[in-house]
Structure formats: structure tokens, C-alpha cells
Amino acid sequence: MRLSDEAAVPSPSLLIYHDRVEENLRRMIAMAGGPARLRPHLKTHKLPQIIARQVALGVTKCKCATIAEGEMAARAGATDIVVAVPLVGPNVPRLLALIRAFPAVKFATLADDAGAIAALDQAASAAGLVVEVLLDLDVGMERTGIAPGPKAVELYRAIAAAPGLRPGGLHAYDGHLRQADLAERSVAAAGGIARTDALRAELERAGLPVPRVIAGGTPSFPIHARRAGVECSPGTTIFWDANYAKSFPDLEFLPAAVLLTRVISRPGSNRLCLDLGHKAVASEMPHPRAVFPALPDANAVVHSEEHLVVETARAADLPVGTALYAIPRHICPTVALHDRVLVVRGGRVAEEWPVVARARRLTI
Numbered sequence: 570m571r572l573s574d575e576a577a578v579p580s581p582s583l584l585i586y587h588d589r590v591e592e593n594l595r596r597m598i599a600m601a602g603g604p605a606r607l608r609p610h611l612k613t614h615k616l617p618q619i620i621a622r623q624v625a626l627g628v629t630k631c632k633c634a635t636i637a638e639g640e641m642a643a644r645a646g647a648t649d650i651v652v653a654v655p656l657v658g659p660n661v662p663r664l665l666a667l668i669r670a671f672p673a674v675k676f677a678t679l680a681d682d683a684g685a686i687a688a689l690d691q692a693a694s695a696a697g698l699v700v701e702v703l704l705d706l707d708v709g710m711e712r713t714g715i716a717p718g719p720k721a722v723e724l725y726r727a728i729a730a731a732p733g734l735r736p737g738g739l740h741a742y743d744g745h746l747r748q749a750d751l752a753e754r755s756v757a758a759a760g761g762i763a764r765t766d767a768l769r770a771e772l773e774r775a776g777l778p779v780p781r782v783i784a785g786g787t788p789s790f791p792i793h794a795r796r797a798g799v800e801c802s803p804g805t806t807i808f809w810d811a812n813y814a815k816s817f818p819d820l821e822f823l824p825a826a827v828l829l830t831r832v833i834s835r836p837g838s839n840r841l842c843l844d845l846g847h848k849a850v851a852s853e854m855p856h857p858r859a860v861f862p863a864l865p866d867a868n869a870v871v872h873s874e875e876h877l878v879v880e881t882a883r884a885a886d887l888p889v890g891t892a893l894y895a896i897p898r899h900i901c902p903t904v905a906l907h908d909r910v911l912v913v914r915g916g917r918v919a920e921e922w923p924v925v926a927r928a929r930r931l932t933i
């Protein structure tokens with residue numbers, strides 16, 4: 570983990586270990602049973618270089634959460650992109666502009682509401698476009714989506730009947746599954762899977778096309794990977810983080826994104842102040858928001874914008890200026906805090922990549 574050129578690298582920095590990203594990608598493809606089964610969520614990395622690498626490995630599909638992410642992915646070479654949030658207001662014409670800007674790319678989005686479906690249809694029809702829309706299912710997370718059942722069939726029919734829309738299949742994200750034990754997680758996932766499969770069968774019996782089912786994130790990846798005809802959309806697997814490493818011992822991915830921080834003050838005999846504030850590491854979770862492999866007893870006591878104070882019995886051994894390496898608890902929002910990442914090859918920083926899609930808007 571330690572860089573050979575550490576002294577020249579400013580802190581706080583987000584380091585991306587290139588060989589570990591490669592290995593994580595290899596494991597993702599192997600777990601999915603091939604690149605065509607994967608539709609990784611790019612919100613974790615937001616980087617065109619990773620999209621390009623995935624495409625080179627045959628992973629041409631992806632999922633994103635913003636129009637800017639979709640634009641970045643299209644520019645970077647992805648050819649099949651699902652904007653996986655319900656789009657409303659001005660984001661509808663932005664999607665249409667994205668579709669027009671990249672005619673060779675297949676775009677789709679989600680909907681779970683009759684009014685939103687009508688608005689999408691109206692905008693697409695007025696623009697002379699046909700937009701592919703997946704029905705977003707609520708399989709237990711209660712965030713977005715409609716529960717599989719008669720209302721879901723009705724909404725899917727509305728998509729199929731709309732002249733400006735084309736039914737794109739079903740999207741079932743089960744981010745509520747948090748069981749540490751894979752067998753227990755599989756049991757918890759089974760109900761949502763059965764309801765999704767039953768809905769798919771009912772729609773197909775009614776003569777409605779269901780071109781794809783996209784299911785899950787990282788915790789349920791091993792479960793959906795075993796289902797035929799389902800695309801898997803993990804995001805975190807590309808970089809991994811301390812939360813998933815602790816929560817899901819069955820998942821073997823490598824920590825590829827690491828924060829470099831330094832001791833900037835020692836405010837007490839057992840305290841270190843590090844330059845790892847809220848603006849460098851995601852802070853929506855309780856502590857520990859970063860795990861220090863070299864300082865396992867570090868206990869966070871104060872966290873502000875640019876400062877993290879930890880208590881440790883080893884404080885006296887770590888003079889001001891000492892570099893420390895930390896694995897973020899939650900990588901996706903941590904990446905979004907950094908305008909660039911430093912790419913490590915051969916134990917040293919080899920490149921700097923701007924985190925292009927952390928912007929809310931690129932050109933569209």
C-alpha cells in the first residue's frame with residue numbers, strides 16, 4: 570500500500586491502485602459468468618478511463634445515476650447505458666439531448682409512475698424520438714419503484730402503449746439486503762426474485778416484450794449472477810470499501826481506492842489530527858469513516874471539514890508529517906469529493922485522472 574514516491578504526494582489524496590482495479594474487474598466478469606451479463610453502476614468511480622477499460626474487456630453496458638454520468642460513459646465508449654433514476658422536470662429534455670448527441674449509443678431510463686411515463690412519452694414524441702423505459706420495481710427497499718403486481722402490469726402496459734416509449738424490461742434494485750451470511754441473504758432475496766420472475770412471465774404471456782431484467786447491487790451480486798437471463802449491476806466491487814469488506818465476508822474484492830492522509834497536529838498524548846476531514850472522506854455514515862490498516866486502534870473523536878482527530882495508543886510514535894493510508898468506509902461518495910484521483914502503478918503515482926462525472930453537468 571505504501572507508495573515509493575510518498576514524500577511527493579500531497580494529502581489528502583485518493584489513490585487508485587491500478588492492478589487491484591484490474592483484478593476486481595476480472596473477478597466481476599468471472600462472477601457474472603461473462604462480460605455480457607454485467608451492467609456495472611459507474612457512480613462508484615465516475616471515471617472515463619474505467620469505462621474504456623471495461624469496454625476493452627467486453628463490458629459495454631453500464632448503469633448511471635445522473636445525465637452527466639451518462640454523457641461521460643457515452644464519450645468513453647459505453648454503448649448501452651441505463652440512466653437508473655426516475656427522471657422528472659428538466660432532466661427529461663436533458664435525456665433527450667443525450668440521446669440525440671450520441672445516436673450510436675443505446676440509452677434507456679426508468680419509470681415507476683403513470684404521470685412520469687406520460688411526461689416522458691409527451692417529450693419524446695414531441696422530439697420525434699422513441700425512448701426505452703424500464704419499469705422500476707420495489708422489491709423491498711422502499712426507495713423507488715412499484716411493487717410487482719397488477720399496478721406494475723398496468724404501468725408496463727402504459728409504457729408499451731406510449732408512441733414515444735419502448736418497454737425496456739424490469740429494474741429491480743435490492744439495496745436493502747444486508748445479511749452478512751450469503752445463505753441468509755439468498756433467502757431474503759428470494760421473495761423479490763420470485764415476484765420479479767412472476768411479473769416477467771405475466772407480461773410475456775400478455776404479449777409484452779421484456780428485453781431485460783437488471784437486478785441488484787453488490788451484496789446480491791452472487792445471488793443474481795446465478796439467475797439465467799438477468800443482468801447484474803454491482804458498483805462498489807470496482808474499488809471495494811471498508812463497509813462492504815466488513816459486512817459481506819463472502820465477497821472477495823480488493824481495496825483498490827485508498828486515502829493518503831498525514832498527521833498535521835498532535836493535540837494530546839494519545840491524539841493525532843489528520844488532514845482527512847468531511848471534504849476528503851464520505852461522512853454520511855457513523856465512525857469509523859475510514860479504516861487505518863497500520864493503526865487498528867484508531868478511534869475517531871472529532872471530525873470537521875478538513876480535520877479528523879483519532880485517539881490511539883501509538884500517537885507518540887507518529888510525528889507530525891507522518892503519512893497514513895486509510896480505506897474509506899463508503900467509497901462512492903468519497904470519490905465524489907475528489908476532483909482527481911491519483912493512479913498507482915508499480916508502487917508509485919503514475920497518472921492523475923480527473924473525476925469527470927462528479928460534475929452534475931458536463932455539456933448537456
Ligand SMILES: Cc1ncc(COP(=O)(O)O)c(C=O)c1O
Pocket residue numbers: 610632653742744785786787788802803804805806
Ligand atoms: C440502482 C442501483 N443499482 C446498483 C447500485 C450498486 O450497488 P452497490 O453499491 O451495492 O454496488 C446502486 C447503489 O447504490 C444503486 O442505487
